Amino acid sequence: MPIYEYVCKNCGAKIEVLQRFSDPPLTKCEKCGGELEKIISQCTFHLKGSGWYATDYAKKDTGGEKAKRRKKDKQQEKKD
Numbered sequence: 001m002p003i004y005e006y007v008c009k010n011c012g013a014k015i016e017v018l019q020r021f022s023d024p025p026l027t028k029c030e031k032c033g034g035e036l037e038k039i040i041s042q043c044t045f046h047l048k049g050s051g052w053y054a055t056d057y058a059k060k061d062t063g064g065e066k067a068k069r070r071k072k073d074k075q076q077e078k079k080d
């Protein structure tokens, strides 16, 4: 089972969870209720050969994911 990492956009908390492909992604921070963003880390990336990567990507690719990530990067640069 791959480990998924999430970071809270609101409080910055980092969460690691073991999930199957079929498990729904976490969306809410347990600490503050803020929105969580999924991090694809290097160490889970090599698993893409088994097919989970393609499946997972197709499932969540509703159009907003890439835009959201770019926006977050900008927010980190500004730091305020």
Ligand SMILES: [Zn+2]
Binding pocket: 008, 009, 010, 011, 012, 013, 029, 030, 031, 032, 033, 034
């Ligand atoms: Zn939070």
